[in-house]
Amino acid sequence: MRRTILGCCAIFILAALLAAPQTNASSSVLVIGMAQEPDALGRMSIMSAARVVDNALFALVAPYTDRWVRTPVLVEQLPTLRNGLWQILPGGKMRVTWHVRRGFTWHDGRPVTALDFRFTYAMLRNPLTPGVSRFVLDRVDNVFIPDPHDPYAFIVQWNSRYPFAGGLPFGEQVILPRHLLEPAYLKDPRRLAAVPYWRAPVGNGPYRFVEWIPGSHITLEAYPRFPLGRPAVGRLVFRFILDSTVLQLNVMNRSIDATEINNFGVDEMLEIERRAPQVATQYTPSLRWERINFNLDNEWLKDLRVRQAIAHAIDRAAIVRSIYDGKYEAAHSWLAPRHPAYNAQVKRYAYDPARARELLGEAGFTPGPDGILRDRSGKRVEMMLVTIAGSAVREQVEQVIKEQLAAVGIDLRIDRRPASVFFGVITRRRQFAHMGLWSTLFGIDSTGYEGFHSSQIPTEANNWDGFNAMGWRNPENDRLLDQIAVEMDEGRRIQLLKRQQEVFAEDLPALPLYFTPSLTTSRRELRGVRPTGLYGSFLPWNAYEWSWQE
DSSP states (O other), X not given: OHHHHHHHHHHHHHHHHSOOOOOTTTTTEEEEEESOOOSOSGGGOOOHHHHHHHHHXXXXXXXBOTTSOBOOSSBSOOOOTTTTSEEEOGGGOEEEEEEBOTTOBOTTSOBOOHHXXXXXXXXXXXXXXXXXXXXXGGGEEEEEOSOTTOTTEEEEEESSOOTTTTTSSSSOSOOOOHHHHHHHHHHOGGGGGGSGGGGSOOOOSSEEEEEEETTXXXXXXEOTTOTTOOOSSOEEEEEEOOSHHHHHHHHHTTSXXXXXXXXXXXXXXXXXXXXXXXXXXXXXXXXXXXXXXXXXXXXXXXXXXXXXXXXXXXXXXXHHHHHSTTOXXXXXXXXXXXXXXXXXXXXXXXXXXXXXXXXXXXXXXXXXXXXXXXXXXXXXXXXXXXEETTOHXXXXXXXXXXXXXXXXTOEEEEEEEOHHHIIIIIXXXXXXXXXXXXXXXXXXXXXXXXXXXXXXXOOTTTTSOXXXXXXXXXXXXXXXXXXXTTOOOHHHHHHHHXXXXXXXXXXXXXXXXXXXXXXXXXXXXXXXXXXXXXXXXXXXXXXXXXXXXX
């Protein structure tokens, strides 16, 4: 109660300090608030904040709609076995034909053609290109243009079966301009991440780049030649407010018109509903998974008993109930209930501090005079949890976890980092000694391969390719993921995914915490907003359809 009263007081005080509400609608400017700032735009970033801006800056090949159905935008249609554009060949190979929709241009006026698709594939497929996951790209042998007189048709030759080959040409939603990036690529692909393009991209979407003021905002303006129609909203401003409480105040003050990647929890959303009835709050079912990743190369955490002890020591149900008002669902695996392959029967770790202490004792830990455990060598059991700064609700969760681990003899230290550092360096290069807390937003076509296969452990030797930040190595898991990646029969693929989730829960390379809906906001007079809750299609995926109500 005391925390609630103080929080309300803070809201009133800070709200009084904010500027008077702005009339963004009348000036045809729309301000989207985010609690993260991208480290780059385009393909050189793994941050969701970058994907949000990309959704307006680039024409997506075939985004998911709010009905969770892919719809072709940059291509004329999606290839299928029925329409003959997708062919299964002998030896498990495939041939898929695509047609680029005519009329799309880069923002410098050059046409978007199949040459850009072929270049994007070649650039990303090259192992010297940094920061790229090649799980899908490596399954493609070639992308070629069969008729030099028709630069709008191309063929993707697959060296293995892949069940989602008809959704995106080679797993990429954003295509890049050959005429602007090819010179730098040919000169030295290893230095592509340093090319200025990623800080001021020339896109091909409904909005073109205007400016990026670091620490403040990115501005885009409507592109008049966008073939699906010039956007009604003249400018999009992505404003970075890294403290979620301050972002919330700006939403209620109407200085912010919409939010995405806002780090809001249920309490923040409810407060907006109470204080700002002119703002619509959206709780969109999603495939977002919050968890604690273990560094399995750590001397303590490589012991399964220690990981299981941590799972028993943390009361996930209480966290969901008390901090999230019961609106989130405690997680026991990585696929959310709305996914067709969700497995509710995996092994679960009930809150049981006594069992946690027993497992830690079996692993060789003994209590010290201060109540904190010592390992066999006498070393005090201090563990570091690295996470993202700026989320008030996540900080509450971290404090609960710290207290619950202290109750079983583990001294947890919290290290909060800016999102650009956390995702740009720490997770990509596995620079967390013990544990890392973050979330992942999956898509319907996620197979788990990039995040869980042992070949996807990022190392300096593989140019930090892959997202298996835990360093998980499990032969049965690898075999299952290899099968899932090529299984064309949906029913069989679902069964394999369910078994993989069982292996995951048994080996526990990460501790699932809960599944979260996608929480976004928008002014009620803004029309056309249709959140999807899926990776790749963030709030502005259809920004060209948005308009202010007259």
